Amino acid sequence: MGANGLRTTSELADRSLIVGLRRGVLRVNGSGLGTLDLPEWARNLTFVKALRDKDGALWLGTSDYGLLHLHEGRWDNFSRADGLSGDNILDLFEDREGNVWVSTSRGLDQFRAVAAASQSDQNGPRGRSRSVLSARDGSLWTATTTGVYQQPSGSLGVWKLRRPLLSGVSSLFEDREGRIWAPSNVGVQYFDGEHFVDPAGIPSGPIDAIAEDTIGDLWFAHRELGLLHVRPNGKAAFTSQALVHPSGRVSTLAFDSASGTLWMGLWSGGLVSVREGRIASALSLPSENPQNSRVNHIRIESNGTLWVSSYSGLHRIANGQVDRLDIQSGLPCDRLLWSTVIEDSLWVAAQCGLIRIDRAELDGWAQAIRSKTPRKVRVQLLDHWDGVGQAIVESTIGYLVTSYNFTPKLTHSPDGRLWVVTGDSLVTVNPKRIPSNNLPPPVHVEEIVSDGKTYPTKAGMRLPPLPNDLAISYTGLSFVLPERIKFRYKLEGRDADWQDAENRRQAFYSDLAPGNYRFRVIAANASGTWNREGASLEFSVEPACWQTGSFRAACVAALALLFYSIHRLRLAQLSRRFDASLETRVKERTSIARELHDTLLQTFQGHVLRLQTALQLWPREDGRRILEEGIDQAAAAITEGRDAVQGLRTDASEGNDLGATVQALGRSLATDAEKSAIRFGVEVHGRTRGLHPVVRDDIVRIVGEALRNAFHHAAPGRVEVEIRFGEKDLRLRVVDDGKGMDHGVIQRGREGHFGLQGMRERSKLIGGKLTLWSRPDSGTEIELIVPGSRAYAVVSERAQATSSRLH
Numbered sequence: 001m002g003a004n005g006l007r008t009t010s011e012l013a014d015r016s017l018i019v020g021l022r023r024g025v026l027r028v029n030g031s032g033l034g035t036l037d038l039p040e041w042a043r044n045l046t047f048v049k050a051l052r053d054k055d056g057a058l059w060l061g062t063s064d065y066g067l068l069h070l071h072e073g074r075w076d077n078f079s080r081a082d083g084l085s086g087d088n089i090l091d092l093f094e095d096r097e098g099n100v101w102v103s104t105s106r107g108l109d110q111f112r113a114v115a116a117a118s119q120s121d122q123n124g125p126r127g128r129s130r131s132v133l134s135a136r137d138g139s140l141w142t143a144t145t146t147g148v149y150q151q152p153s154g155s156l157g158v159w160k161l162r163r164p165l166l167s168g169v170s171s172l173f174e175d176r177e178g179r180i181w182a183p184s185n186v187g188v189q190y191f192d193g194e195h196f197v198d199p200a201g202i203p204s205g206p207i208d209a210i211a212e213d214t215i216g217d218l219w220f221a222h223r224e225l226g227l228l229h230v231r232p233n234g235k236a237a238f239t240s241q242a243l244v245h246p247s248g249r250v251s252t253l254a255f256d257s258a259s260g261t262l263w264m265g266l267w268s269g270g271l272v273s274v275r276e277g278r279i280a281s282a283l284s285l286p287s288e289n290p291q292n293s294r295v296n297h298i299r300i301e302s303n304g305t306l307w308v309s310s311y312s313g314l315h316r317i318a319n320g321q322v323d324r325l326d327i328q329s330g331l332p333c334d335r336l337l338w339s340t341v342i343e344d345s346l347w348v349a350a351q352c353g354l355i356r357i358d359r360a361e362l363d364g365w366a367q368a369i370r371s372k373t374p375r376k377v378r379v380q381l382l383d384h385w386d387g388v389g390q391a392i393v394e395s396t397i398g399y400l401v402t403s404y405n406f407t408p409k410l411t412h413s414p415d416g417r418l419w420v421v422t423g424d425s426l427v428t429v430n431p432k433r434i435p436s437n438n439l440p441p442p443v444h445v446e447e448i449v450s451d452g453k454t455y456p457t458k459a460g461m462r463l464p465p466l467p468n469d470l471a472i473s474y475t476g477l478s479f480v481l482p483e484r485i486k487f488r489y490k491l492e493g494r495d496a497d498w499q500d501a502e503n504r505r506q507a508f509y510s511d512l513a514p515g516n517y518r519f520r521v522i523a524a525n526a527s528g529t530w531n532r533e534g535a536s537l538e539f540s541v542e543p544a545c546w547q548t549g550s551f552r553a554a555c556v557a558a559l560a561l562l563f564y565s566i567h568r569l570r571l572a573q574l575s576r577r578f579d580a581s582l583e584t585r586v587k588e589r590t591s592i593a594r595e596l597h598d599t600l601l602q603t604f605q606g607h608v609l610r611l612q613t614a615l616q617l618w619p620r621e622d623g624r625r626i627l628e629e630g631i632d633q634a635a636a637a638i639t640e641g642r643d644a645v646q647g648l649r650t651d652a653s654e655g656n657d658l659g660a661t662v663q664a665l666g667r668s669l670a671t672d673a674e675k676s677a678i679r680f681g682v683e684v685h686g687r688t689r690g691l692h693p694v695v696r697d698d699i700v701r702i703v704g705e706a707l708r709n710a711f712h713h714a715a716p717g718r719v720e721v722e723i724r725f726g727e728k729d730l731r732l733r734v735v736d737d738g739k740g741m742d743h744g745v746i747q748r749g750r751e752g753h754f755g756l757q758g759m760r761e762r763s764k765l766i767g768g769k770l771t772l773w774s775r776p777d778s779g780t781e782i783e784l785i786v787p788g789s790r791a792y793a794v795v796s797e798r799a800q801a802t803s804s805r806l807h
Contacts, residue, residue, distance in 0.1 A: 142419075692793045733781065733782070
C-alpha cells in the first residue's frame with residue numbers, strides 16, 4: 001500500500017472488500033481494484049476503522065473528521081457538531097441487537113435504528129411545521145411558521161417555498177381539481193400552479209376548516225359569518241349563521257358522500273350534521289373534561305362509520321351508537337389529532353406520538369363493545385424514543401398562543417410513507433421499515449432488601465420474621481431503549497396472578513407470612529419481545545415464636561381444654577338440676593307415703609276391724625262367707641298399701657339389685673299355667689352398681705311394662721332381658737320372639753292403652769333414651785339407655801367387666 005498504509009478492512013453488502021488507507025478507501029471485488037466513491041470533501045481523509053452492519057450499511061471512522069455512514073447510496077457525516085463525543089474515531093463495534101458503538105478519543109457513542117426520520121432545516125422546510133398534506137399528484141405540502149412548502153413528486157428531500165408567511169400560518173386542503181387551499185386566521189388562498197392567489201367571492205376573515213361535497217361544491221367554516229357554500233362557478237352563499245358563537249365554533253369539516261351529509265366538528269366537543277343547507281342533527285361526544293374536548297378530525301369510511309379524533313379519545317359512530325376508545329381501552333393517551341389508514345392498520349397522530357392499531361384489534365374491540373364485554377386493544381406507540389416527538393396541542397407562534405386547529409397533522413404519500421407533524425418537526429415513517437428487536441432481554445434479580453437490610457440473592461435465602469418492608473430489585477438487559485423495557489413479576493405463595501410493573505424495576509411487599517416463596521420476573525424489550533422464562537429467586541421467611549406450629553398447637557390444646565372445662569361445668573350444672581328434681585320427687589313420694597299411712601290406711605284398718613266385729617255377730621253362713629271375702633280383700637288392700645308406702649320410702653341401699661328385681665318380675669309373670677312354657681332369662685354384664693332410688697323405680701316400671709306386654713300380648717316362646725352396667729351409661733334390652741307390632745302401634749300405642757306412652761314419659765323424666773323395634777311376626781326389641789351420671793347413685797371406681805346369667 002505504500003505511504004498510504006493499510007488502516008482497516010471491512011465488507012460491503014455485495015461482498016466487496018473495503019480497505020481503509022491513510023488517504024482514501026479502496027474497493028476490491030471480482031472485477032478488480034478500485035476506489036470507493038466518497039464525497040468529494042472526504043476523499044483525502046485518513047480512515048482508521050470500517051464496519052458493515054447487519055442492515056448492509058457501511059460505517060467509516062476517520063482520524064479527526066468524525067464518522068461517515070453510507071446507506072442506500074446516501075452518505076451522512078457525524079461529528080462533534082452533530083453530537084458525537086469526539087472527531088477522532090478509535091473503534092467501531094456492532095452488538096447482537098444491532099446497536100453500533102463508536103469509541104472516540106473523548107467518549108463512547110451509541111447509534112441505533114429509529115423509526116422516524118426528521119426533515120432537517122438544511123434541505124427541508126424551514127420553521128416549525130404545523131400541517132402536512134400529500135397531494136394526488138405525488139407531491140407533498142407542509143405549512144410552517146415561515147410559509148408553505150412543496151416537495152414535488154420525485155424530488156425526495158427537495159422542498160420549495162411556495163408562499164412566504166405573509167398572512168399567517170395555515171392549514172392545507174386539496175380539492176378534486178388538484179388545487180391546494182391554505183386557510184388561515186386571516187383568510188384563504190389557493191395554489192394556481194405557480195402562486196397562491198385569493199379566490200373570488202370569499203370574504204376575508206378567519207377560515208377554520210374546508211370540505212368538498214360530491215358535486216365539487218366547497219364548504220368553508222367562516223368563524224365570523226357562518227357556514228359558507230361555494231359552487232364551482234364561484235358563487236358563494238351563507239347557509240347558516242347559527243354556528244357563529246363560541247360554543248358552536250367549527251374545528252374541522254368532513255363530507256359523507258354516501259348520505260350527502262356535511263359533518264362539522266366543534267371546539268366544544270360536539271358534532272353537527274348539515275343536510276341540504278340545514279342542521280339535521282347534533283350530538284356531544286363523551287368526555288371527562290367538556291371544556292377541553294375539541295374535535296380535531298372526522299374520517300368517514302365507505303360504510304358510513306365515523307371515526308372522530310378528539311381531545312377525549314377516538315370515537316366510533318355507527319348506527320347512531322357512539323363508542324369511545326381511550327386510555328381505559330388500551331390507548332397510551334387520549335388527546336388525538338388525526339387518523340389515516342394504510343393497508344390493515346389505523347395510524348393516529350396523538351399528543352404522545354404516533355399510534356398504530358391493527359384492523360383486527362379494532363374489529364375485536366368493536367365486537368366486544370357490541371357483546372357488552374369491553375376489552376383493551378393492543379397498540380404500537382412510536383414516541384420521542386423512536387424519533388416521533390410530542391405533538392403540541394395549542395399552536396405557538398413566537399410568544400403568541402393562537403387557538404387554531406392547523407390540519408392535517410398526518411398523511412401518507414404514494415410510496416407508503418407516513419408524514420406526521422410532531423411538536424415543531426415534520427418527520428417521516430416507513431411502516432415497512434420500523435426497527436424491531438427480536439432478541440428477548442436477559443433478566444436478572446439484583447438484590448433483596450428487608451427492613452433496610454440487604455441480603456444476597458442466593459437460592460434458599462432465609463429472611464427474619466415479620467418483614468414489614470420488603471423490596472426486590474431486578475433489571476432487564478437491553479441496549480435498545482432500556483427505558484422502555486417492561487416487566488411483570490409474581491411472588492408465588494403470595495400473588496395469585498402476574499403484576500404489571502411497566503418499566504419499574506422494583507417489587508414491594510409488606511407483612512409476608514412465614515413460609516417459602518419464589519419470586520419470578522419476566523421482561524419485554526422496546527419492541528415487545530418477551531423473555532417468558534425470565535429470572536427467579538427462592539427464599540423463605542422465618543416464623544416468629546407465636547407463628548410456629550408448636551405455639552399454634554398449644555393454643556389449640558388450651559382452647560380445647562377451655563371448651564372441655566366449660567362442657568364439664570355445664571354437665572355439673574345439669575346434674576345438680578337433675579339431682580334436685582329427683583330429690584323433689586323423693587320428698588313428694590315420702591309425703592305421699594306419710595299421708596297414705598296416716599289417712600287412707602288407718603281408715604281401711606278401722607273399717608276392717610268394724611267388719612270383723614260384724615262378722616262375729618252375723619248369723620247366716622252365706623252372709624258370713626261374703627263378709628269374710630270382703631274382710632280378706634280389705635286386708636289385702638291394706639297390705640298392698642303398706643307395700644306401696646314402703647316402696648315410696650325405700651332408699652338406695654334397700655332392694656338395689658336390679659337383676660334380681662327384673663328376674664323376680666319375670667318369674668311372677670310366668671307363674672300362670674298358660675305362661676309357664678315361655679323361656680325367660682336375665683343376663684347382666686358389668687359390675688352391678690347401686691342405682692338412684694327414683695331412677696331405679698322408673699327403670700323397673702319401664703322394664704315391667706315391657707315384660708307384661710311381652711307375656712300378655714306377644715305370645716312369645718322366649719323372653720330375654722339384658723342389663724349392661726357401663727362406665728358411661730346403663731343399658732337394658734327386652735327381647736321377645738312373639739308376634740310383634742305394626743308401625744302404627746309403635747308410634748301411637750293401642751287405643752285405650754297407655755303402656756308405651758308411660759314408658760316414654762318415664763324414660764324422658766330420668767334423661768334416658770327409649771328405642772322400640774318391632775315388625776309383625778318378627779318379635780319385639782325394646783332398649784333403654786340411661787346416662788351413668790343419672791342412673792348410678794355413686795359413680796364408683798372403674799368397674800372390672802364381669803358377665804353373669806340369671807335363670
